[in-house]
Amino acid sequence: MGMRQRLTDWSRGDGLGWFWRLYGLRQRAKAGPARSVLTVLMCRSAHRHGGYVGPGAVFRGRPVLPHGLHGVFISRYAVIGRDCRIYQNVTIGEVDGRAPQVGDGCLIGAGAVLVGPIRVGDGARVGAGAVVSRDVPPGCTVVAPSPRVLERGRGDD
Numbered sequence: 001m002g003m004r005q006r007l008t009d010w011s012r013g014d015g016l017g018w019f020w021r022l023y024g025l026r027q028r029a030k031a032g033p034a035r036s037v038l039t040v041l042m043c044r045s046a047h048r049h050g051g052y053v054g055p056g057a058v059f060r061g062r063p064v065l066p067h068g069l070h071g072v073f074i075s076r077y078a079v080i081g082r083d084c085r086i087y088q089n090v091t092i093g094e095v096d097g098r099a100p101q102v103g104d105g106c107l108i109g110a111g112a113v114l115v116g117p118i119r120v121g122d123g124a125r126v127g128a129g130a131v132v133s134r135d136v137p138p139g140c141t142v143v144a145p146s147p148r149v150l151e152r153g154r155g156d157d
Helices: 003-012 017-028 033-048
Strands: 091-093 113-115
Touching (some): 017 033
């Protein structure tokens, strides 16, 4: 990769190399001022890329982020497996300090929301826009429910 391409990627915020280096350094750092400084730099880098990765989030391998961290929120209690593919605007959130555990080789579609103490099995796929609050068995696909009328308006008799 040439210098021009590197500069272009850096200016757009697409190059996540520094972010993952900071993440690795932070994971290896012991408690103290060095860890605190690395946490600040990592959070600032994630913010620069348009997302948030909690300082305590565990990645068993580097996930594939086709659209970068744009709009991605990963809780500090989340555990993400190897070779996961996470698209834009995904939320992996916590409830009462407990967050999802995502297995190896999972795909999480754009705009999906995973919340609470759930487990997403290995090789599972979560469709775009799905809201998941229950466990997903390995190899299954979860999609958003079909639209339905909840309440009729007064003029729809």
